Amino acid sequence: xxxxxxxxxxxxCMAGGLMAQPHSVMTFAGxxxxxxxxxxxxxxxxxxxxxxxxxxxxxxxxxxxxxTYDELNYTIPSFTIHGAKFTFNMSTHNAEFAEQxxxxxxxxxxxxxxxxxxxxxxxxxxxxxxxxxxxxxxxxRMPLPVTFSITADYVSPSSAIDGISADAxxxxxxxxxxxxxxxxxxxxxxxxVIAGGRxxxxx
Numbered sequence: 001x002x003x004x005x006x007x008x009x010x011x012x013c014m015a016g017g018l019m020a021q022p023h024s025v026m027t028f029a030g031x032x033x034x035x036x037x038x039x040x041x042x043x044x045x046x047x048x049x050x051x052x053x054x055x056x057x058x059x060x061x062x063x064x065x066x067x068t069y070d071e072l073n074y075t076i077p078s079f080t081i082h083g084a085k086f087t088f089n090m091s092t093h094n095a096e097f098a099e100q101x102x103x104x105x106x107x108x109x110x111x112x113x114x115x116x117x118x119x120x121x122x123x124x125x126x127x128x129x130x131x132x133x134x135x136x137x138x139x140x141r142m143p144l145p146v147t148f149s150i151t152a153d154y155v156s157p158s159s160a161i162d163g164i165s166a167d168a169x170x171x172x173x174x175x176x177x178x179x180x181x182x183x184x185x186x187x188x189x190x191x192x193v194i195a196g197g198r199x200x201x202x203x
Contacts, residue, residue: 093126
């Protein structure tokens, strides 16, 4: 089985798809929506960040950002969905996470709370380098499930949970293009970069 997974990883790397990067955290950023569907109460966020770690040829860990509903001043802390199962199409470089459930324990406000995924689905579009997630979950003692959805573009490999932001103190006259970590880019591909001191989404 171990040889089979290693062979799959090699083949996927040769295929050149982003989803073919096991053991490397990838960052996706894009607009999201969070709220209670049964109450038709929604909050749209301009940008949220998803971390994706492929742990095998069929499973990944996906970190959801902290979710705050501003009107209620209520926050669900960031948490990771471990072992989310997917299938990968080598010819299209697309991946699909069929509907599945999960249960994760997190520590918040000095106590242990459970995040229960009632429904989790996701797709990765290899051509667009885009990850879409739809998640319905229960958190702690909340009486109603909440929904989170996001369509996020690939940003860059990452090793830490960082907010996507540009330093406002950076002069707009600064020459060159940079990653969100401040590394200079000669040939920028797709994703979120800093150009002229501003965030720019390259497609």
